[in-house]
Amino acid sequence: MSTDHSRERTPLIDLRCEAHTYPDGTVGMHDVDFSVHADEVLALVGGNGAGKSTLLEHLNATLVPDEGELVVDGTPITEDNKAHARREVGFVFQDADTQLVAPTVLDDVLFGLQNYGVSGEEAERRAREALATVDAAHLEDRIPHYLSGGEKRLVGLAGVLVLEPSVIVLDEPLAGLDPERSRLVADRIRGIHEAGISVVLSTHDLEFAAKIADRVCVMADGNVVGSGTPREVFYDDALLERANLHPPAAVRVVRDAGLDASTRPVTEADLVSLLSEGAVDPGTIQAGSLDNSGRN
Numbered sequence: 001m002s003t004d005h006s007r008e009r010t011p012l013i014d015l016r017c018e019a020h021t022y023p024d025g026t027v028g029m030h031d032v033d034f035s036v037h038a039d040e041v042l043a044l045v046g047g048n049g050a051g052k053s054t055l056l057e058h059l060n061a062t063l064v065p066d067e068g069e070l071v072v073d074g075t076p077i078t079e080d081n082k083a084h085a086r087r088e089v090g091f092v093f094q095d096a097d098t099q100l101v102a103p104t105v106l107d108d109v110l111f112g113l114q115n116y117g118v119s120g121e122e123a124e125r126r127a128r129e130a131l132a133t134v135d136a137a138h139l140e141d142r143i144p145h146y147l148s149g150g151e152k153r154l155v156g157l158a159g160v161l162v163l164e165p166s167v168i169v170l171d172e173p174l175a176g177l178d179p180e181r182s183r184l185v186a187d188r189i190r191g192i193h194e195a196g197i198s199v200v201l202s203t204h205d206l207e208f209a210a211k212i213a214d215r216v217c218v219m220a221d222g223n224v225v226g227s228g229t230p231r232e233v234f235y236d237d238a239l240l241e242r243a244n245l246h247p248p249a250a251v252r253v254v255r256d257a258g259l260d261a262s263t264r265p266v267t268e269a270d271l272v273s274l275l276s277e278g279a280v281d282p283g284t285i286q287a288g289s290l291d292n293s294g295r296n
Contacts, residue, residue, distance in 0.1 A: 011035035011071075012166050012198060013089065015058055018067035028054035029222045032068075036167055036200055041193050043209035044202040046219035047244045052202040053094070055219065056169050059200065060089035073166055087116070090160025094171040096152035099159060100144035105131070108144050109158045116163065130162035131155075133195070134188045150181030157188060161197075168192060170201040174208060186212060210234060210248045210266040218243045231264040 013036040020029040029051045036042055036059070044052050057063040061070060061082040070077040072085045093099055102108035109127040113119070118126070131137045136154040139147065144155060153173060160168055173189065174182045189212065193199050203209050209216055210230045217227040220243040226233065233239060234247045246252075250271040254261045265271045 011037050012073055013059055014069075014071040015055075015065075016068040016070075017055075017058060017065040020054060020058065020063060020065050027222055028063075029058070031223050034217070034224055036198055038166075038198055039193075039196065040214045041189070041199045041201070041212055042215045042217060043213035044200065044217050044219060045204070045206060045209055045243070045245060050219040050243065051222040052219055053171055054222070055224075056091070056171050056200065056202055059085075059167070059169050060091050061085040062091065087163055088166045090163060090165035090168045092153065092156040092160055092168065092170045092173065094173075094175055096149070096156045097145065099156050100152060103143065104140065105136070105142050105144055105147075105155050106140040108155060109140075109162050112159055112163050126162050127158075130158040133161060133191065134158050135184070148181065150177050150184055153177070153181075153185050154188060157192070161192065165197065167198045167200060170199070172203060173201055174203065174205060182208075206234070206245065206248045207267075210250070218245070220244070230266045234266050235261070235264050 015034045017029055017032040021027050032055060034055060046052050058070060061077050072088050075084055077085045100108055102111050106127055109130055110123050113123040113126060131140055134154045134157045136158055139151060173185055189199055213230055215227060216230050216233040217224050218233060218239055225242055226239040234251050240247060248266055250265045250267055253271055254265060259274060265274050
């Protein structure tokens with residue numbers, strides 16, 4: 001298992017879940033000890049059914065442990081103060097339509113503020129600022145359900161960003177998006193992080209995780225089985241095999257081409273930098289190493 005240096009810091013979110021069992025008896029998660037810290041992008045990876053969505057929904061008390069505890073910004077969360085978790089931890093669901101409830105985009109972003117008693121000019125100002133932050137100001141008069149998938153994700157981001165959370169959680173933010181929309185959403189996620197908000201996201205796209213994450217947590221069979229930086233995790237063969245994951249293309253290229261892996265490149269940019277040093281003839285790289293066959 002990779003080393004998790006971040007545990008030396010006080011977390012914004014600290015989840016201990018000994019068990020979470022769904023009503024039909026399915027065990028969604030067990031023996032999980034999971035933290036989110038200030039100023040980080042954390043990617044949660046794992047195969048289908050590994051428990052990623054179940055874990056994410058515990059972070060803002062949408063789900064609660066059968067046994068365990070959720071602490072958000074130093075406050076233990078109980079039945080009486082779930083609103084604190086949901087204000088501090090904004091959640092953008094994979095199915096954006098589940099969050100779009102109002103007749104226009106601006107009304108939709110205003111909805112959360114109004115639930116917290118913010119109204120009038122102050123609410124409209126904050127809603128427009130949130131839309132501008134995710135580069136969606138031009139959508140404010142549109143009908144949400146007629147937006148593209150990428151546009152809906154941006155509006156969902158604005159809808160949680162307007163509440164000024166400490167952490168934003170995104171479940172598969174690139175799912176179903178074409179490359180251009182994926183780049184747009186990824187850029188907005190980076191911008192949110194640069195504004196000082198921690199981001200937690202689940203993804204099947206390890207190329208994306210390698211590019212965006214400061215820390216990667218790997219799930220398998222309802223548990224977090226390892227974590228560390230992308231360079232630690234994506235060169236840990238035993239950990240990836242346990243989760244039925246294949247490393248990003250850059251890692252496969254380094255190995256197939258016999259490159260010096262001491263710098264542990266994990267992204268295309270890392271690989272280009274390594275090749276520019278003249279360590280290998282690019283023509284020796286197997287074409288198959290660069291395809292998407294290893295994605296999960």
